Amino acid sequence: MSLNKARDVLKTYFGYEDFRKGQATVIEQTMEEINSLAIMPTGGGKSICYQVPGLISQGITLVISPLISLMKDQVDALTSLGITATFINSSLSNEEQRERLNALRQGRYKFIYVAPERFDSDGFLRTLDSIPLSIIAFDEAHCISQWGHDFRPSYRTVVNRVKQLSNIPTLMGLTATATDEVIRDLQQLLNVRNEHIVKTGFARDNLTFKIVKGQSRSAYIEEFVRLSKDEPGIIYAITRKQVDQLHFSLKEKGLNVSKYHAGMSEIARKEAQNAFIQDDTTVMVATNAFGMGIDKSNVRYVIHYALPKNLESYYQEAGRAGRDGAPSDCILLFSGQDIQTQKYLIEQSEMVEEKKRQEYGKLQAMINYCHTNQCLQQFVLDYFNDDTDAEDCGKCSNCIDETEKVDQTKEAQMVLSCVKRMGERFGASITAKVLKGSNDKKVKQFGFDRLSTYGLLSHYTEKDLIQFIHFLVAENYLVSEEGRFPVLRLGKRAVDVLKGTAQVMVQVAKVEKRETTDYDGTLFEKLRALRKELADSQGVPPYVVFTDKSLTEMAR
Numbered sequence: 001m002s003l004n005k006a007r008d009v010l011k012t013y014f015g016y017e018d019f020r021k022g023q024a025t026v027i028e029q030t031m032e033e034i035n036s037l038a039i040m041p042t043g044g045g046k047s048i049c050y051q052v053p054g055l056i057s058q059g060i061t062l063v064i065s066p067l068i069s070l071m072k073d074q075v076d077a078l079t080s081l082g083i084t085a086t087f088i089n090s091s092l093s094n095e096e097q098r099e100r101l102n103a104l105r106q107g108r109y110k111f112i113y114v115a116p117e118r119f120d121s122d123g124f125l126r127t128l129d130s131i132p133l134s135i136i137a138f139d140e141a142h143c144i145s146q147w148g149h150d151f152r153p154s155y156r157t158v159v160n161r162v163k164q165l166s167n168i169p170t171l172m173g174l175t176a177t178a179t180d181e182v183i184r185d186l187q188q189l190l191n192v193r194n195e196h197i198v199k200t201g202f203a204r205d206n207l208t209f210k211i212v213k214g215q216s217r218s219a220y221i222e223e224f225v226r227l228s229k230d231e232p233g234i235i236y237a238i239t240r241k242q243v244d245q246l247h248f249s250l251k252e253k254g255l256n257v258s259k260y261h262a263g264m265s266e267i268a269r270k271e272a273q274n275a276f277i278q279d280d281t282t283v284m285v286a287t288n289a290f291g292m293g294i295d296k297s298n299v300r301y302v303i304h305y306a307l308p309k310n311l312e313s314y315y316q317e318a319g320r321a322g323r324d325g326a327p328s329d330c331i332l333l334f335s336g337q338d339i340q341t342q343k344y345l346i347e348q349s350e351m352v353e354e355k356k357r358q359e360y361g362k363l364q365a366m367i368n369y370c371h372t373n374q375c376l377q378q379f380v381l382d383y384f385n386d387d388t389d390a391e392d393c394g395k396c397s398n399c400i401d402e403t404e405k406v407d408q409t410k411e412a413q414m415v416l417s418c419v420k421r422m423g424e425r426f427g428a429s430i431t432a433k434v435l436k437g438s439n440d441k442k443v444k445q446f447g448f449d450r451l452s453t454y455g456l457l458s459h460y461t462e463k464d465l466i467q468f469i470h471f472l473v474a475e476n477y478l479v480s481e482e483g484r485f486p487v488l489r490l491g492k493r494a495v496d497v498l499k500g501t502a503q504v505m506v507q508v509a510k511v512e513k514r515e516t517t518d519y520d521g522t523l524f525e526k527l528r529a530l531r532k533e534l535a536d537s538q539g540v541p542p543y544v545v546f547t548d549k550s551l552t553e554m555a556r
């Protein structure tokens with residue numbers, strides 16, 4: 001009964017035919033005044049979860065969001081649908097803020113968006129106490145938790161302030177972060193019972209995940225952007241300097257690019273953002289300062305120029321592609337030296353030791369993602385403990401190259417015995433040196449040049465050996481213990497390999513193969529055009545997924 005009403009509202013106000021996964025449950029709970037935690041992927045449709053019950057309920061809905069830049073857009077969107085809404089934040093003059101608070105007291109708004117900082121003001125709390133509040137929604141709620149990847153201390157105190165209200169309304173936390181610590185923390189802070197946590201599957205069927213190794217990154221990007229023509233895309237780099245350089249070189253090549261990082265003035269950033277959102281520029285080159293909460297639905301690709309610090313960030317950033325449900329690409333350009341950059345960033349940060357250890361652990365998972373044989377989508381779902389039993393995606397860079405497996409059991413045995421002989425006390429780089437048979441001082445100092453495994457794999461480069469070790473870690477043949485200098489130990493699959501009862505299969509030729517398909521300009525262009533055509537054509541439902549293989553067939 002009440003859901004019918006909700007469906008009516010969804011249709012009348014938002015023009016949508018039906019709820020997406022999880023929305024109905026959250027809405028139903030909220031209408032029954034039950035606190036909820038909604039965990040849905042980026043683009044999953046979290047806003048609807050509070051907007052629909054907000055419209056049905058008698059009172060006012062307060063939305064707390066750490067993203068000031070986004071409030072105006074969200075308010076404008078609601079206003080254009082004929083819904084009364086406003087925002088109050090530090091971008092307004094004191095006079096304006098007072099006016100909006102007055103209007104709020106007079107019941108002129110159904111929705112009000114504020115930043116966590118608003119709660120520092122006693123006056124604001126008194127206003128909240130004087131109006132009929134039905135719902136408080138904590139958007140981007142992972143920022144409340146210190147386990148979240150974007151912790152904002154001021155957001156955490158809001159929870160206590162809310163609990164000081166004389167009538168506590170129904171609470172709702174919304175996030176795309178699904179790690180157990182964050183969930184437990186939020187659950188406790190927002191008083192949400194186990195059975196009221198709504199977690200939808202995290203699989204993004206319309207996204208194709210790819211890892212590209214071993215080629216010039218800027219050349220790859222240039223080519224990719226050129227072939228994508230006027231399809232919007234985002235390129236993430238780690239440092240401001242990388243962003244500046246990449247932006248400069250793409251612009252020099254005549255491509256239509258903007259850039260965004262925290263070192264730019266607020267005006268310049270705003271301009272760049274607007275240009276991108278309004279499709280005036282096609283490509284945004286940015287640090288991770290860009291994009292949180294930005295609702296641009298037609299982003300066709302997200303390229304990571306460098307290794308992100310963890311999978312939480314990666315999945316959120318990559319997930320900004322294809323929010324409209326159309327096929328889109330998420331490409332990570334991997335280069336081994338990025339591992340050092342990320343470690344350096346952790347090392348010189350101000351985090352306490354315990355937190356640093358966690359960050360190293362998360363970084364390791366990110367590195368594992370780049371070296372696994374598994375379906376990439378599946379790997380991410382496992383990481384987030386997503387229990388939806390999805391099949392392999394059939395189109396990520398690991399799924400499409402399955403035929404290229406090569407037996408590397410012997411090499412693996414050599415690496416594993418080397419790690420064992422070195423006493424399981426050293427990291428990947430020195431282990432690679434020993435296997436290579438390097439004259440390195442440290443190798444000699446520890447007497448490793450006298451080991452029987454010294455120089456056993458001298459026909460490989462040290463870089464290849466390190467890659468191979470990362471692969472063995474990713475596949476649980478080795479364990480890399482967290483820390484500034486990770487230590488290699490034998491993993492749970494090592495024994496069978498050493499005994500010779502298990503094989504180690506590796507996909508070696510992945511990158512080369514992609515170069516001749518994807519990277520071949522004409523075929524690649526055909527594929528993209530075809531994909532777009534198929535998505536556009538009415539006969540094809542948007543959720544139908546074409547694997548690169550099937551497209552390759554068709555393009556021929």
Ligand code: ADP
Nearest residue numbers: 016018019020041042043044045046047048295
């Ligand atoms: P999130 O906050 O989870 O990242 P949003 O709330 O911004 O996602 O929604 C992402 C997009 O999905 C928006 O363009 C929104 O209008 C659209 N959307 C949300 N719910 C539905 C629905 N039930 N049917 C169709 N589109 C929807």
Ligand code: MG
Nearest residue numbers: 046047139293
């Ligand atoms: Mg959102």
Ligand code: ZN
Nearest residue numbers: 375393396399
């Ligand atoms: Zn896959």
